[in-house]
Amino acid sequence: MASVKPKKHLGQHFLKDENIALKIVDALKNEDNLPVLEIGPGTGVLTKYLIKQEDTQFYALDIDTESIAYLKETYSDNQEQFLFKDYLKYDVPFDRFNVIGNFPYNISSQLFFKIWEDREKVDEVVCMIQKEVADRICASHGNKTYGILSVLLQAFFEINYLFKVPPGVFNPPPKVQSAVIRLKRNNIKQLPCDEKFFKRVVKAGFGKRRKTLRNALKDLNLSDSVAALPEMDKRAEQLSVQEFISLTEKIA
Structure with a gap:
């Protein structure tokens, strides 16, 4: 069977703790049973739980050919659910959908800007990112970590800081702390400004x-x-x- 090696140029740090993986998957409520996109499935530590949710449309997106090949081989009956696609350039073909993933650290901010662009479609996001980025997104005004993403995302999403994750549960261990956050689309359909x-x-x-x-x-x-x-x-x-x-x- 093929294997997947973490690639530095893709910002990959593969989670290897099953308990944390389950906590991340369980944090996605998906109350309306919307399609779920996993960004950067890697070795499939979240995928194995997501793909079992038979009533949910599930797709995993990655630009790592090794990862997609591994997942297609591992889940041979579900090959059409693994897409060699870049979410940053992907026009998602659903009116509403949810996002989950251990986001690649080198593009996590770009992913959130894309989620903001997709704000009319994205209902819920559960993701693991650098703690520094999580702190920034959740920050209130008057705080030095408050920034562009804080304002843009908080305008359209309710944001919850769920829990921190230490470096030792990854392969390879990142040089930073990580955190899991949840974004839930609020009731504001449109801002009273452009x-x-x-x-x-x-x-x-x-x-x-x-x-x-x-x-x-x-x-x-x-x-x-x-x-x-x-x-x-x-x-x-x-x-x-x-x-x-x-x-x-x-x-x-």
Whole structure:
């Protein structure tokens, strides 16, 4: 039988603790029984539990040909469920779906930006990522770890920090701590502002996070009345998600 070797250039650290794998799978509630996409299945430590959920449409996506070949051989009756695809470039053919996975560490932030782009389709996400990224996504305003992903994701998802995972349960052990978080789509269908412009405002604000918003947002051609707003004396990390939404409305 084929095997899968972790590849540094793909940011792979394969989980080998079955108890943690079960906790991650159990954390995905999938109350509406939506299709589930596993990103980066690797050696299939989560896959073995997900594929047993017979009433659920399940697909695993990976750009590691070795991983896909191994999983197709291991689960020969389910070969069509293992896709050689890059989620970052994948137009998912479902109206709504859930995401699960031990995200490759070198692209975890990119994956969350794609999840944000897919926000109308993504109902729930359970994933293991670097603790640093988990802290950032879950952070509240006023915290130095609060950033672009914090604001963008919290605008559309309820986010829960589930548990930390030590390096020793991986092959190879990463040089960082890991954590599992859960995102659940909230009831906000649409923001009261242009959502693409909202993203632009947030990215611009944190792009120069040490400056006041008046200076950080200069390239957005602010009117004199907007530039004079009291919130423009603050830095990006001081604004709540709702305040960023309100500010975007005022700038537009």
